Amino acid sequence: MATFKEFRNNVKPNWCPGCGDFSVQASIQRAAANVGLEPERLAVISGIGCSGRISGYINAYGLHGIHGRALPIAQGVKLANRELTVIASGGDGDGFAIGMGHTVHAIRRNLDITYIVMDNQIYGLTKGQTSPRSAEGFKTKSTPEGSIESTLSPLEIAMSAGATFVAQSFSSDLKQLTALIEAGLNHKGFSLINVFSPCVTFNKVNTYDWFKENIVNLDQFPDYDSSNRIAAMNKIMETNGMLTGLIYQDTVRKSYEDLVVGFGEQGLANQDIQMSQEQFDKL
Numbered sequence: 001m002a003t004f005k006e007f008r009n010n011v012k013p014n015w016c017p018g019c020g021d022f023s024v025q026a027s028i029q030r031a032a033a034n035v036g037l038e039p040e041r042l043a044v045i046s047g048i049g050c051s052g053r054i055s056g057y058i059n060a061y062g063l064h065g066i067h068g069r070a071l072p073i074a075q076g077v078k079l080a081n082r083e084l085t086v087i088a089s090g091g092d093g094d095g096f097a098i099g100m101g102h103t104v105h106a107i108r109r110n111l112d113i114t115y116i117v118m119d120n121q122i123y124g125l126t127k128g129q130t131s132p133r134s135a136e137g138f139k140t141k142s143t144p145e146g147s148i149e150s151t152l153s154p155l156e157i158a159m160s161a162g163a164t165f166v167a168q169s170f171s172s173d174l175k176q177l178t179a180l181i182e183a184g185l186n187h188k189g190f191s192l193i194n195v196f197s198p199c200v201t202f203n204k205v206n207t208y209d210w211f212k213e214n215i216v217n218l219d220q221f222p223d224y225d226s227s228n229r230i231a232a233m234n235k236i237m238e239t240n241g242m243l244t245g246l247i248y249q250d251t252v253r254k255s256y257e258d259l260v261v262g263f264g265e266q267g268l269a270n271q272d273i274q275m276s277q278e279q280f281d282k283l
């Protein structure tokens with residue numbers, strides 16, 4: 001069984017010192033080891049943004065795709081080789097702005113993929129513009145008078161799109177984040193894990209201290225039932241989307257793979273690929 005160190009490679013991340021994405025990377029590597037994965041059984045597919053570089057920093061199959069397109073690629077990878085465990089990852093701009101159309105439909109499609117969003121509430125790679133996650137009034141180079149658009153709630157959107165696994169965490173809370181990624185990897189269906197991952201260089205409002213003061217950890221509610229969809233939606237709205245933990249999980253609904261006629265038969269997809277290769281070799 002691989003250790004978390006075997007999911008490391010020799011590429012040094014060029015994130016700014018203190019960027020939350022370091023902890024997200026470490027949590028993915030630990031979770032992958034904890035659920036018994038091997039590097040050759042994992043694919044990490046990412047979009048564009050500072051956080052999108054993560055696929056190059058993990059020893060596994062990886063593809064750093066184009067902006068907002070991590071999920072279409074990840075779904076293609078999973079459909080082509082369902083023996084692989086597939087993680088898609090990227091930032092809030094990548095997943096909730098240009099990629100939002102894909103995000104919503106990937107959620108309702110419910111392929112067995114874990115989507116980890118590093119949500120810093122800003123565009124970091126392009127040096128600090130307002131993202132769909134920025135608060136109203138948030139001042140950046142693109143909104144010098146403060147943002148006049150409402151803030152998008154990925155948790156509410158995921159719930160209304162029929163998500164079967166919705167979680168949120170904070171990059172500083174490695175224990176919780178690692179456990180949630182493990183739960184996401186073990187979930188049979190699409191899992192969304194939104195991670196507050198501070199941008200220390202361009203976001204001087206949503207800092208580590210700000211998150212620590214504003215996060216509402218679900219551990220405070222021992223009676224909370226994460227299988228109750230209405231309770232989950234209520235709690236998201238009551239906390240203005242700031243709650244962390246496993247918010248909702250539906251273990252009844254089958255994944256896309258399990259519902260496709262014929263696709264559920266072991267080996268069918270690989271057999272088809274093998275047949276095509278044999279035919280190709282004879283040409």
Ligand code: SF4
Nearest residue numbers: 016019050124199200
């Ligand atoms: Fe992280 Fe922000 Fe630096 Fe990008 S600009 S690496 S998001 S701290």
Ligand code: MG
Nearest residue numbers: 091092093122
């Ligand atoms: Mg961002």
